[in-house]
Each structure stands twice: as C-alpha cells, then as structure tokens.
Amino acid sequence: MLKGKKFILGISGGIAAYKCAALTRLLVKEGAEVQVIMTKLAKEFITPLTMATLSKRPILVDFFNPENGDWNSHVDSGLWADAMIVAPATANTMGKMANGVADNLLITTYLSARCPVFVAPTMDLDMYQHPSTRRNMDTLRSYGNHLIEPNAGELASGLIGKGRMAEPEEIVAALKHFFNQDNRPQLKGRKILVSAGPTHEKIDPVRFIGNYSSGKMGYAIAEELARRGAEVTLVSGPTTLSADHPNIKRIDVTSAKEMLNACEKEFEQVDGAIMSAAVADYTPVSPANEKMKRTSNELSIHLEATVDIAAALGTKKMAGQVLVGFALETHDAVQNANKKLIKKNLDFIVLNSLADEGAGFNSDTNKITIIDKDNKLKEFALKSKKEVACDIIDELAIYFK
Ligand code: CTP
Numbered sequence: 001m002l003k004g005k006k007f008i009l010g011i012s013g014g015i016a017a018y019k020c021a022a023l024t025r026l027l028v029k030e031g032a033e034v035q036v037i038m039t040k041l042a043k044e045f046i047t048p049l050t051m052a053t054l055s056k057r058p059i060l061v062d063f064f065n066p067e068n069g070d071w072n073s074h075v076d077s078g079l080w081a082d083a084m085i086v087a088p089a090t091a092n093t094m095g096k097m098a099n100g101v102a103d104n105l106l107i108t109t110y111l112s113a114r115c116p117v118f119v120a121p122t123m124d125l126d127m128y129q130h131p132s133t134r135r136n137m138d139t140l141r142s143y144g145n146h147l148i149e150p151n152a153g154e155l156a157s158g159l160i161g162k163g164r165m166a167e168p169e170e171i172v173a174a175l176k177h178f179f180n181q182d183n184r185p186q187l188k189g190r191k192i193l194v195s196a197g198p199t200h201e202k203i204d205p206v207r208f209i210g211n212y213s214s215g216k217m218g219y220a221i222a223e224e225l226a227r228r229g230a231e232v233t234l235v236s237g238p239t240t241l242s243a244d245h246p247n248i249k250r251i252d253v254t255s256a257k258e259m260l261n262a263c264e265k266e267f268e269q270v271d272g273a274i275m276s277a278a279v280a281d282y283t284p285v286s287p288a289n290e291k292m293k294r295t296s297n298e299l300s301i302h303l304e305a306t307v308d309i310a311a312a313l314g315t316k317k318m319a320g321q322v323l324v325g326f327a328l329e330t331h332d333a334v335q336n337a338n339k340k341l342i343k344k345n346l347d348f349i350v351l352n353s354l355a356d357e358g359a360g361f362n363s364d365t366n367k368i369t370i371i372d373k374d375n376k377l378k379e380f381a382l383k384s385k386k387e388v389a390c391d392i393i394d395e396l397a398i399y400f401k
Contacts, residue, residue: 001176003031008077008113010086010106011051012093013041015156016122016165020046020087023168024054030172035060035077037106039093060105074105078112083175086110087120087148088165091127091136094119097145098136118174120148122165124157144244148174149384177390180227184390185397188229191270192396194222195263195277195309197237199256203301204288213278215239217326217366220389221274222248228393233270235262237277256280256306267313272322272396275310276350282306314345322399324392327351337371347399348372350392370395 007027011020020036027034036051036059048059060072078084086093086106093106097119102108110117119140127133128150141147148171152162166174176182196218200208219241222234226247234243234250237259243250251266253259256279267273282303292299310325317323325346327337330353337351351369367382368391380391 001030002027002172002179005030005032005082005175005179006080007032007034007175008081008084008109009034009036009055010084010093010110011036011038011042011046012086012088012090012106013039013045014088014090014122014165015045016088017042017045019165019168021050021054023085023087023171024051026168026172027175028054028056033057035081037061037077037109039104039106063105063108072105074108075112077109079114081113081115083116083118083178084110084113085118085120085171085175087118087171088122089119091121091123091130091133094121094133094136094140098139098143116178117143117145118148118171118178119145120166120171121150121163123150123163124155125159125161125163128161128163146174146178184228185394186228187225187393187397187400190230190272190400191233192225192230193233193235193263193266193270193273194218194225195235195237195259195273195275195279196222197239197241198278199237199259199280199306200254201256201280201283201306202254202287203284204290204292206291209280209282209284209303210238211278211280213237215241216364216385217388218274218276219243220385221276221392224386224389224393233266235259235266235277237279256283256309260307260309260312263309263313264316267316267321271320271400272324273313274324274392274396275313276326277309278328279309280306308344310346311344317345322347322396324396325349328354330354334369334371334377337369338375341371341373346373348395368392 011017024034034055036055038061051059064071096107148166151164153164154160155163197215198211198213200210202208222232222243225232226245232248234248251262253262283306285302285304323346327340327349329336333353337349341349349371366385366388368380370378
C-alpha cells in the first residue's frame with residue numbers, strides 16, 4: 001500500500017535499532033523504497049550489512065566516502081524522500097534535531113528534508129521524563145514533525161515505564177494513516193463545523209472567567225476531518241494551538257456570545273457540526289470597563305447563563321445535518337450524557353469521564369464512549385487525542401452514508 005513511496009530511515013544509536021530490520025522489511029514488502037542513514041553509534045547496535053541487505057541499497061553514514069571522496073549529499077536525500085523516519089530517535093538525536101546541531105549525516109539530512117518527518121523516540125524511563133527531553137519533543141512537534149509515541153512496558157534497563165520504541169507495525173500504520181492509505185472513510189465534499197477550546201468571559205479589562213480546556217481535542221478533530229478531505233470551519237476559543245491544514249478555515253472568538261454568533265452563522269452552510277468547545281455556562285452580567293479595585297474582603301459577581309450553543313444549533317438542525325456534542329462528566333456519566341443528547345437534539349454524544357485517568361483537559365490522551373440516539377454505547381480504550389478524533393470521525397461518516 002505504500003507502493004512507490006520513498007523513505008529515508010534515519011537510525012540513531014539506541015538498543016531499539018534492532019527493530020529497524022523488521023521495519024525496513026515491512027516497508028520494502030509494501031513496495032516502498034528505503035534509504036537508510038545511520039549514525040556512527042547506530043552501527044554498534046545493528047550492522048550496516050543487515051540494513052543494506054534488507055533495504056537493497058548501500059547505507060549512508062558519513063558525509064563522504066573516505067576511500068574515493070564521493071560526497072553523500074544530504075540535500076539530495078532530503079529532496080528525494082516522500083517522508084523521513086527517525087527511528088529509534090534517541091534523546092541525543094532529538095536534542096540535535098530540535099537545536100540544529102548538524103554534526104552527522106542524519107541531522108544534516110533532517111535539516112535539508114522538505115518532506116514530512118516521523119520521529120519514534122526511545123529511551124529509558126527517566127530520560128524520557130526529563131524536562132529537556134519533553135521540551136525537545138515539544139519543539140519537534142512545533143516544527144510540524146510527527147511524534148510516534150513510545151509504548152510503556154519493560155525497558156532494556158529493566159525499568160518499567162514509557163520509553164519503548166513503537167513497534168515496526170505501529171510505525172507503518174502511522175505512515176499509512178498519514179498517506180491516507182488506512183481505508184478510513186473519506187469526507188471529500190463535506191463541510192463540517194467544529195467548535196474548540198475554552199471561552200473567556202470578561203469580568204473587567206484584565207480578568208476573565210475561563211476553564212482548563214486546551215482545545216487539543218477539537219483541533220485534532222479539525223485536522224483529521226481536513227486530512228480526510230472535508231472543508232472545516234474551526235471556531236476556536238483562546239488557545240495556543242495552530243491548525244495549518246489548507247482545508248481548515250479558522251475563526252477566532254473569545255466569549256461564549258461570540259462563539260454562538262460565529263457557529264450560528266456557519267451552521268447553515270455545513271453538513272455537520274462537532275461541538276467540542278468547553279463553553280462557559282455563565283458570564284458576568286455587566287463587566288466593568290475599568291480594572292476593579294480590591295475594596296473589601298468579599299466580592300460577588302453577578303452572572304447570567306450563556307446560550308447553549310449546541311442546543312441552539314439543535315433547534316435549527318435541518319434534515320441531513322448531523323450534530324455531535326461532548327459531555328464531560330464526573331458522576332452518573334452515561335445518564336447525564338444521555339440527557340444532554342436528548343436536550344440538545346444531538347445525533348450522538350461523545351462522553352469523557354474525568355474519573356478516567358489520562359482523559360480530560362490538558363492531557364494528550366482521552367478515553368471516550370460514544371452514545372447514539374438509540375442509547376447504543378460504544379466504548380473505546382485510552383488513546384491519543386489524534387486516534388480518538390479518528391474514532392469520532394469514523395462514527396460521523398456512518399451518518400453520511
Ligand atoms: N455546549 C455549548 N454551549 C454551552 C455549553 C455547552 O455548545 N453554553 C456544548 C459543549 O460544546 C458540549 C456539550 O454542549 O458539546 C456539553 O457540554 P457540557 O459542558 O458537558 O455540558 P452542559 O450542557 O454545559 O451541562 P453541565 O455543565 O451542566 O454538565
């Protein structure tokens with residue numbers, strides 16, 4: 001399925017380098033071409049002969065061939081490839097990638113590559129959790145690189161925890177997903193509205209009422225919809241996230257009222273809407289025009305209810321339009337989610353319970369249950385928000401069949 005695709009496989013020096021033999025074999029079996037670049041240390045973990053045999057190409061290590069002076073052009077390799085995979089990516093290599101320390105061919109190729117880059121980290125538990133590693137990984141994400149999360153389990157050191165490089169099958173699955181070859185239902189020609197992030201309700205010029213929503217779930221949904229060909233309007237409350245896909249039109253709003261206005265306007269033109277925003281339920285009745293002074297020991301702020309945006313769209317829903325909501329619950333989760341589904345005239349609701357570890361506002365993972373109008377429940381395992389977005393969109397696609 002990855003037939004004809006060209007990959008650079010950059011191997012750095014970690015014990016998981018042995019998995020690159022299986023990875024290369026899988027890619028070649030899929031009909032892909034693989035050019036292996038190894039760091040000097042990687043050669044201690046897996047032999048160049050093994051990798052050259054499996055990839056059917058001489059591997060590259062040095063900037064030039066010391067025997068005849070032949071130059072290994074990192075620029076040419078970077079332009080040749082459809083994607084670069086750095087696996088295993090050690091803490092050292094990720095640090096160099098994040099900071100442009102170009103002291104080997106793998107890094108110079110990475111810096112020259114114009115193709116998408118996939119990074120499969122591997123390291124020991126404590127190294128993986130170190131703030132410097134976390135920061136480097138965030139930096140790589142901010143460059144648009146795709147991090148393939150390591151798995152938890154027994155590590156080479158004997159410690160138990162997260163740090164084991166993703167399995168070759170998982171890396172191939174991530175590549176297929178990226179190249180749209182994962183047989184997920186496509187949504188070309190569909191227009192979808194997504195609300196995301198928190199809202200900020202003004203108290204005075206320097207203060208607001210907000211919540212902990214990061215917007216990650218909504219942005220992951222918008223990106224996955226766009227990847228599958230849908231035209232997406234993303235109405236976003238204040239977040240630090242960016243959504244770069246050309247199929248995403250982003251409308252920034254601050255308050256629940258602004259979000260309502262933008263969503264109502266857009267809803268008429270879409271086939272469906274996914275309301276993932278954490279909209280404030282109350283807003284100050286009369287925000288102060290000047291900064292409020294500390295005058296007494298107590299302060300009451302008079303709040304009024306905001307309009308329920310999902311419910312407002314629910315009353316306007318036309319035949320053929322699909323409306324999806326979220327429910328974040330701390331208790332009686334299924335019953336409460338069901339009530340919301342009916343009250344807001346939703347087609348299905350995505351329940352996440354704060355009782356589940358790894359689910360909720362700021363985490364990169366989520367654990368959901370999808371409930372439909374017939375009260376049918378589909379429970380999903382704890383997954384990355386990207387994968388959760390896939391599950392939600394698979395469900396949405398059923399309604400468009
Ligand atoms: N929602 C909305 N507008 C609001 C409040 C909620 O569009 N003013 C949407 C959310 O985007 C979500 C769904 O309604 O899709 C449920 O949100 P949630 O906060 O869980 O529920 P509420 O209806 O606000 O109920 P409560 O806070 O009482 O649990």
